[in-house]
Amino acid sequence: MRGQRAMTAAAALLLSSAFTSGLLAQSGSQKTSGLSDGKVKIGVLTDLSGPASTANGMGSVVAAQMAAEDFGAGLNVEVVSADHQGKPDVGSAVAGRWFDVDGVDVVADMQGSPIGFAVQTVARQKNRIVLLSGSTSSDFTGKACSPLSVQWTVDTFGLAQGAAKAVIAAGGTKWHFLTVDQAYGHALTRDTIEQVKKNGGQVVGNSVFPSRNSDFAAVLLTASSAGANVIAIAAASGDTENAMKQADEFGLTKSAKIVPLQSVLTDIKAIGLPIAQGAYEVAPFYWDRTPETRAFAERFLKRAKIMPTGFHAGVYSSVAHYLKAVKAAGTDEASAVMTEMEKQRVHDFFAEDGYIRADRKMVHDMYLLQVKKPGEAKGPWDLYNVLQTLPGDTVSRPLADSECSLVKK
Incomplete structure (x- = not known):
């Protein structure tokens, strides 16, 4: 799969058909009229070959397929997928082809905020809905909000608020940031700095590094020499x-708390409990939290061969809600479906009483997790203790402070 990273945008368009899954949830007597091309077509645009291919990747495709099977009765639903290769131009080219040629009605996941911004622009021009699970910049519900996009799973504001409060309460007062040079990295650092200062902490530095970096020695030593007792990593997968493995190699875990601001289950499994133990994580989902999350996780594990991350769970939840709205609207026309999506509350294993705000954020509870010690784990995926439920309204930017043009003040 690594060879695909050198593909041109045009070649990537061909990849979408290679991952097509036709799903039949069709019932002749109950078939919904008003569907373009007689079907609902869902495109999952994600990282299938790069560093986020485990946290998102084929797991996101499986999640969308499961939602289509569970909620597609009476519809003719098809799920297609493509690899954006971590490149916004590839992502927007795939989306344009999907909309203009292949009849895709909605795009889900969009791992990586640069991809999400690029696809959102195309979708707005083509009057299509975008369900953002893997795009986390809080600007999607701020200055870059769009009437047909929903940021479903997590945003950098919520991650920042939960992490800053928990770490400062545990004694982490002097923060140095390691920021990936991408939109979500800068947004995550910006939002976390705001919360650190609000909670009485101090920011002693910020080192920016390129995406897919292999050598963190320089930025880690800079953080250490700045006297930081918190090294916050604003990056993904x-x-x-x-960064966490190298911080441990350099012995920095003895003098500072290493805080992965956007880590997920599969990241911690790859890092290992001996290194990651004690780290805090703010997450939208943990598979072992309730009977309902465990039931979904076991189904997902059988098909994807891994436990679901929050991104996977968010893809399932967003696609399921979209299909419910299509049924209620009796059409897949984007504006009509979005109106129904706003009307309906979200009640599933992911969100117990979620709702879509005017700024197009799906508000739901988040959870403060802490990585277990090696001796506490009862299985290979038993990685966290759930410390606290963070009510959705408290980890969402107040609408009064929103820069979204859709918010009436």
Whole structure:
């Protein structure tokens, strides 16, 4: 799969058909009229070959397929997928082809905020809905909000607020940031700095590094020499794993709390409990939290061969809600479906009483997790203790402070 990273945008368009899954949830007597092309077509645009391919990747495709099977009765639902290769131009080219040629009605996941911003622009021009699970910049519900996009799973504001409060309460007062040079990295650092200061902490530095970095020696030593007792990593998957492992190699875990601001289950499993133990994580989902989350996780594990991350769970939940709205609207026309999505509350294993706000954020509870010690784990995926439920309204930016043009003040 690594060879695909050198593919041109045009070649990547061909990849979408290679991952097509036709799902039949069709019932002739109950078939919904008003569907374009007589079907609902869902595109999952994600990282299938890069560093986030485990946290998102084929797991996101499986999650969308499961939602289609569970909630597609009476519809003719098809799920297609493509690899954006971590490149916004590839992502927007795939989305354009999907909308113009292949009849895709909605795009889900969009791992990586640069991809999400690029696809959102195309979708807005083509009057299509975007369900953001893997795009986390809080600007999606701020200055870059769009009437047909929903940020479903997590945003950098919520991650920042929960992490800053918990770590400062545990004695982590002097923060140095390691920030990946991408939109979500800068947004995550920006939002966390705001919360650190609000909670009485001090920011002693910020080191920016390129995406897919392999050598963190320089930025880690800079953080250490700045006197930080918190080294906060504003990055995802591969970069987070490398930074945490190298921080441990340099012995920095003895003098500072290493805080992965956007880590997920599969990252911690790859890093290992001996290194990650004690780290805090703010998450939208943990598979072992309730009987309902465990039931979904066991189904998912049988098909994907891994336990679901929050991104996977968010893809399932968003696609399920979308299909419910299509049924209620009697059409897949984007504006009509979005109106129904706003009307209906979200009640599933992911969100117990979620709702879509005017700024297009799906508000739901988040959870403060702490990585277990090696001796506490009862199985290979038993990685966290759930410390606290963070009510959705408290980890969402107040609408009064929103820069979203859709918010009436």
